[in-house]
Amino acid sequence: MHAFQDELAVVFPGQGAQRKGMGRELFARHPQALRAADEVLGYSLAEAIDSDRLDRTQYTQPALFVVNALAYREWTQARGSAPAFAAGHSLGEYNALHAAGAFDFETGLRLVAERGRLMAAASGGRMAAVIGWSEQRLRETLADIGAGEIDIANYNAPEQQVIAGAADVLPRVSAQLSERGARVVELRVSGAFHSRHMREAAAQYARSLAATAFAPLAFPVVSNVEARPYARGREAELLGAQITASVRWTDSVAYLLDAGVERFEELGPTPTLTRLIEQVRAARPVSQVSKEARLDTAASRFYAAPPAPEPTPVSAPATAHAQSPTPTAASGAHDLGSEVFVAVTDCATPTSPERCTRASPPARW
Numbered sequence: 018m019h020a021f022q023d024e025l026a027v028v029f030p031g032q033g034a035q036r037k038g039m040g041r042e043l044f045a046r047h048p049q050a051l052r053a054a055d056e057v058l059g060y061s062l063a064e065a066i067d068s069d070r071l072d073r074t075q076y077t078q079p080a081l082f083v084v085n086a087l088a089y090r091e092w093t094q095a096r097g098s099a100p101a102f103a104a105g106h107s108l109g110e111y112n113a114l115h116a117a118g119a120f121d122f123e124t125g126l127r128l129v130a131e132r133g134r135l136m137a138a139a140s141g142g143r144m145a146a147v148i149g150w151s152e153q154r155l156r157e158t159l160a161d162i163g164a165g166e167i168d169i170a171n172y173n174a175p176e177q178q179v180i181a182g183a184a185d186v187l188p189r190v191s192a193q194l195s196e197r198g199a200r201v202v203e204l205r206v207s208g209a210f211h212s213r214h215m216r217e218a219a220a221q222y223a224r225s226l227a228a229t230a231f232a233p234l235a236f237p238v239v240s241n242v243e244a245r246p247y248a249r250g251r252e253a254e255l256l257g258a259q260i261t262a263s264v265r266w267t268d269s270v271a272y273l274l275d276a277g278v279e280r281f282e283e284l285g286p287t288p289t290l291t292r293l294i295e296q297v298r299a300a301r302p303v304s305q306v307s308k309e310a311r312l313d314t315a316a317s318r319f320y321a322a323p324p325a326p327e328p329t330p331v332s333a334p335a336t337a338h339a340q341s342p343t344p345t346a347a348s349g350a351h352d353l354g355s356e357v358f359v360a361v362t363d364c365a366t367p368t369s370p371e372r373c374t375r376a377s378p379p380a381r382w
Contacts, residue, residue, distance in 0.1 A: 026102040026278045027092070027116065028294070029085045029109030030285040032206065035077050038067055039286035040084035047087050050122065050382070054083050057126045074207045078108050078133030081285070082126055085112040088284040089380060100282070102246075102273055104239040106290055107171075107211070107264050108132075110256070117234040119252055121381040124229065128256075131225045135218040136260065142209025143187040144170060147178050148200040152267075155180075158197060164190045170211035171264040174296040179264075181209035211264055219260040226253040232381070244268035266290075270297040 044051045044063055054062050058079055070076040085105075089112065093099065103113035108129065115125040147155055152169070155178050159167055164182075167190050171179035182190065187209075191201045208214065231253065237246035240255045244265040247255060273281075274297070283291050 024277055024279040025100050025282060026104060026273050026280070027089065027100045027113070027282045027284055028103070028290050029089075029105035029112035029116075030081070030283065030287070030289040031105065031107035031109040032074070032077055032081065032210075033204075034285050034287045034289045035071055035081055036287055037071055039071075040066055040080070040087065043084060043087040043091070047090070050083070050087060050090075053123055054079070054126055057123055058130055072205070074137035075130075075133045078136075079126060079130045081108055082111055082115075082129040085109060085285045086115055086122060086125070086380070088286075089116050090382070092282065092284055093380065099236055102237050102239060102276070102278060104269050104273065105241075106266055107241065107259070109285070109290075110238070110241055110259065112284075113238045114231075114234070114247075114252065114256075116380045117236050117238050118381050119231045119234055119238075120229065128225060128229065132222055132260070135222050136210060136215065137207055139208045139215055139218045141184055142181060142212065142214040143184050144179055144181045144204040144206050144209060145187060145191050146173075146202045146204060147180055147194060148202065149176055150178070150199050151176060152178055155194075155199075158194060158199075159190070162190070162193050164193070168209070168212035169263055170209070172267045173264075174267055174293045175300045176296070177293070179204070179211075181212035181214065183209070183214070211260070211262060213261060215261045219257055222260060223253075223257045226257050229253065239269045239272055241265060241269065244272050266293065267297050270294050271301060274298060274301050 041063070051062060062080060062083060065071060065076050066080055071080060093116075099116075103116050105111065105113040111125050111129050111132075114120065115122065120128070150158075152172055152175075155169065159165075159169075159180075164186075166186055167180050167182040169178050170181040173179060180187070180190070188203075191203065195201050231250075233249060234247060239245065240247050240259075241264045242255050242258050242262045270293070281291065281294050283289075
């Protein structure tokens with residue numbers, strides 16, 4: 018059996034998927050994990066999920082990480098094997114990395130708690146979803162109206178993007194987009210995430226990332242920043258860049274589809290990504306290359322990839338918004354999605370993926 022015989026990817030939602038009371042049943046089934054989480058966080062997570070604190074970024078992000086992680090634990094226990102790929106939207110990327118064995122539960126939770134604290138402190142910005150327009154049309158319109166101070170924070174689906182900017186600028190730009198026919202929905206978030214307004218938070222967070230030891234991944238995790246699987250040794254670099262960079266979810270899903278993935282399992286408290294994935298799938302041409310050939314190619318690239326050069330210290334990128342190809346518009350209902358807001362493979366050789374099996378879940382607890 019080769020490593021990617023199963024064409025399944027697990028995906029984890031980010032901020033926007035929370036709901037009051039989420040995870041209560043999971044916590045009851047995993048009291049030891051809940052105690053560990055409380056010890057890391059310094060407060061009762063069970064109390065936080067039932068309070069208004071859940072909608073505050075510094076509480077939302079740790080709570081979602083724990084719920085997503087426990088959902089993955091139960092999923093792997095029931096399934097008995099790991100997925101071919103993993104990906105997560107913004108915060109959910111930490112769950113994807115945890116699932117692949119990059120860090121244990123407590124380490125991931127510490128990182129997420131610090132990330133949430135710093136992002137919550139970066140106030141003064143706002144975000145809005147722009148629905149019904151392609152990325153290209155949005156870019157062209159922003160240029161036409163002279164909105165250079167607005168960043169595209171999320172590319173969620175072919176016809177759903179999220180913009181971010183200063184609190185005194187975004188409402189004006191949103192009104193101008195609405196006048197030109199876009200559907201604009203302001204998001205209930207505390208800041209302008211994934212934009213230039215997070216640079217200070219990213220610079221401070223880099224210190225936490227630099228002090229973290231990342232283990233080799235047991236299977237590929239697709240990065241929000243590059244819409245490609247993580248190369249070895251780049252975890253701190255890409256997680257640092259992610260805070261200010263656009264979430265390239267459309268391109269990430271397109272990569273997985275092109276790699277041969279046919280099934281997606283969303284693990285989290287509320288489905289937010291599944292409809293976005295279907296919109297991307299509907300806009301993609303049908304590949305003429307067999308699923309097996311595409312999975313084998315992805316496997317070969319992952320296992321044969323050499324370690325990345327030692328990265329330079331992570332700092333907040335000056336311009337972190339990657340350009341992505343303009344997608345074809347997809348039809349269908351719109352879902353605002355996220356932010357509407359060590360066991361390893363048993364391989365004889367790392368360059369022979371056909372000799373690898375992954376019967377045991379790799380997440381480190």
